[in-house]
Amino acid sequence: MRVVKDPEVRKKEILTGAIQVFTKKGYDKTTINDIAKELGISQGLCYRYYASKEEIYDTALEDYSDFIVNSNLQRFKNDERTFKEKIRDFSGHMQEYQNPESDKELLYELFHGQNSKKMHDQLMMKTASKLVPHIKNELQIAKDNGEIQISDVDAFAYFFVYGQVGMLLNQTPSKECDVRIQDLLMELLQL
Structure with a gap:
């Protein structure tokens, strides 16, 4: 079932998840896919809020x-x-x-x-x-x-x-x- 969140909450969630992945893997080795996996969401949802890593x-x-x-x-x-x-x-x-x-x-x-x-x-x-x-x-x-x-x-x-x-x-x-x-x-x- 799809979870709908307030856009600002979702955006902050993606940012926090990305920071976690950047910290673990390093910025250069991190992809949008890694961030999406960390959060259990699709890459498309990441791209909805941010154009790129x-x-x-x-x-x-x-x-x-x-x-x-x-x-x-x-x-x-x-x-x-x-x-x-x-x-x-x-x-x-x-x-x-x-x-x-x-x-x-x-x-x-x-x-x-x-x-x-x-x-x-x-x-x-x-x-x-x-x-x-x-x-x-x-x-x-x-x-x-x-x-x-x-x-x-x-x-x-x-x-x-x-x-x-x-x-x-x-x-x-x-x-x-x-x-x-x-x-x-x-x-x-x-x-």
Whole structure:
């Protein structure tokens, strides 16, 4: 008997099943047929909601990067702090992201697993692109308040975000790396 589900429920179910299969088999070795088998549904039903496994992966990447961005932005919520205090709270906390939220364990494993360097790097770049507008806003507020003096807020926002990403992609995240990032940002901003 055919089971009819709400389209959003079915779409999420397919995404979750695909993430499970990607994690077990690896993205490159996974097919739409594998995903359908995992869920006990037809390939056609998968294609009804997603045009390809690439689209499913892109959705997972978007969802997880949104989660990471929102987690990071929580550090900026207290407007009572100075920009220097916000920078200290924002930068240098990579160790905290090694303990994923319980409902994000599969995504964490997919993007941070042993054989996931390419996916991890894509996640870092996607997350960075989503953080830039928020950092730009914080920099502009700090500049307007006289806390920092930079000539090009837009360029510095990109440097602020992508500079940290570059350091993190070339090193194993550690407390020493976190402290080095904080120190460099403070030096660059003359805080």
